Amino acid sequence: MPSPVKQLCSLVLATTALLAGINAFATDRGKLAPLMLQEQGSFAAGGNVASAPGIFDPRKPMEPAGQTYHGDHAYAFYQIPVDARKYPIIMWHGAGQFSKTWETTADGREGFQTLFLRRQYGVYLIDQPRRGGAGRSMLEASLKPAPDEQLWFNQFRIGLWPNYFKGVQFAQDPQTLNQFFRAMTPNTGPFDMDVVSDGVSAVFDRIGPGILFTHSQGGGPGWLTAIKNDKVKAIVAFEPGSSFVFPQGEVPAPIPSAFDTVQGAVVPMSQFMALTRIPILVFYGDNIPDQPTDFPAQDSWRARLQMARLWRDAVNQHGGNVSLVHLPEIGIRGNTHFPMSDRNNIQIADLVSRFLAEKQLD
């Protein structure tokens, strides 16, 4: 087939996909334009190796002598659309979650993985070291099936169990909740900010410059990743949970809440300054109280949002470029802790797209 015909077809279909993305997303799955991928695949990045002393005896394979163990790598699954934009997006899950965070939503719509592919971005989904497919940990773990989902229902601000928040952007059928709870997977080793940021930094080393999306617990090590690796060209952080970093001498007073006390973390000024050199967009959703409450789940987010604002101000005072969007303040209501998979996730994606366009990252 002559190449120009193929290119024209690619262009026509890509344009269709783009228009579909803007005009007809998720209204009728059957009518969505095809996804056109140039390439997809997966790899491990980073990690460490342990070796048992001695010499391996192939007749005694169950003995560790002379054997190795590779662990603490990140795992990434990637897709590159035809005619991809300049920078890919690396999407990093939060606590108790894995790459699924960015895939199909609990109520069965397209998540950010596919939405941003349709918007012509390369997309890399991460399982951080010691989570999901990146399960080989250099340290031991003991896993117990502890009932904890009502905690998460509240902590993720879907409602106050068993009630949903009024107007919440989360479908209220039992099957959605079933899928939501089954999107969790445990740590297979202790959570370690340095280990996970090393793993994601190694992903950037492999793929080159890109845009980092973080969710929740991924927020803190996300800042560290940008400090460690200047291939992180921007960060979009969805409800970063804690571990905001400040330069020595500028750490704000701890903020107590009914859940815990939120503390800033200290980094040397030279590291902190790395965060002033990239555009950063931070989102928080709805149902975060202004005033203290004795419900730990909601109160924890009051304290985190407050610390996030102090952090935004600190970075910007040093010449940074952080925007913090508390969605209700711009009239977008009902978002949970997962704005990227909430029912209005196309509206959220539009805000992200606009940010990336404004910063000339698209």
Next chain:
Amino acid sequence: MPSPVKQLCSLVLATTALLAGINAFATDRGKLAPLMLQEQGSFAAGGNVASAPGIFDPRKPMEPAGQTYHGDHAYAFYQIPVDARKYPIIMWHGAGQFSKTWETTADGREGFQTLFLRRQYGVYLIDQPRRGGAGRSMLEASLKPAPDEQLWFNQFRIGLWPNYFKGVQFAQDPQTLNQFFRAMTPNTGPFDMDVVSDGVSAVFDRIGPGILFTHSQGGGPGWLTAIKNDKVKAIVAFEPGSSFVFPQGEVPAPIPSAFDTVQGAVVPMSQFMALTRIPILVFYGDNIPDQPTDFPAQDSWRARLQMARLWRDAVNQHGGNVSLVHLPEIGIRGNTHFPMSDRNNIQIADLVSRFLAEKQLD
């Protein structure tokens, strides 16, 4: 855009992809035709729920009282190409592995996930219950980073550590071995044939009829899945490891090896007969000795291949349709325990495609 133009473009590009698949696979990644996907996404299927007694107190969220725990589901990531064939393929990993088994090969080529998408099959990748993204187990587990990779190097018949088998279909650079070892992830609960086959059966309940590909440890519960669910329309089993099922009174004598003793498992005749009603293709690779050896890794496969042949005969004697292909016997040499990701995986995919065509499953 007028729909006929779009359809023509889809057809043209799909044809290109097909031709590329046949003629130009993996010779130059930059020249591969685009993948055209109608849809992609992920979901959990099956599983159980535990509940702690008592009433949940939102002010004491760390206490289990009144909380639930969803676990033991399977996780599936799927992609449906444009103009997909009748049946999708459900790909199920083996021991110590996860969905990555079918993705990019350790040396960076396209795995069966993408190869069969290019051949216009819908593809579902499974993480079985208690593995990878399906990590929430209903039972406890204790994970230890035990050095064991030289065992796997031998067990997976890449060679006899530290030597590679002569002519092995596995790239011998260190980076490939690094990726290979990092494709492992631990069980997050005890391996249980019933639990994992229930999970995969639930995937079939959700998606409807399909073709099951199994690898290694997935082989045994693969037979159980076909017994449990008649939506399994065919099985292609790559080096099924053990747990071959026989009807009562027809179980062959155990086969001892330097690794373990391979035993047939008993199922009622009515269940066994389910396996006679679908076409089944079984592959074994190279470097499986004919005669006993004191190297446990290779000897284990001698015993397994022997049991597999007895099983093939038993199913076929009851009217079944099992083909067992020991690759060296048809002149295909050097395959490891992972024929679907070996260097000649396109040749293996061609054998699978021919089988599916012959059985009118395409």
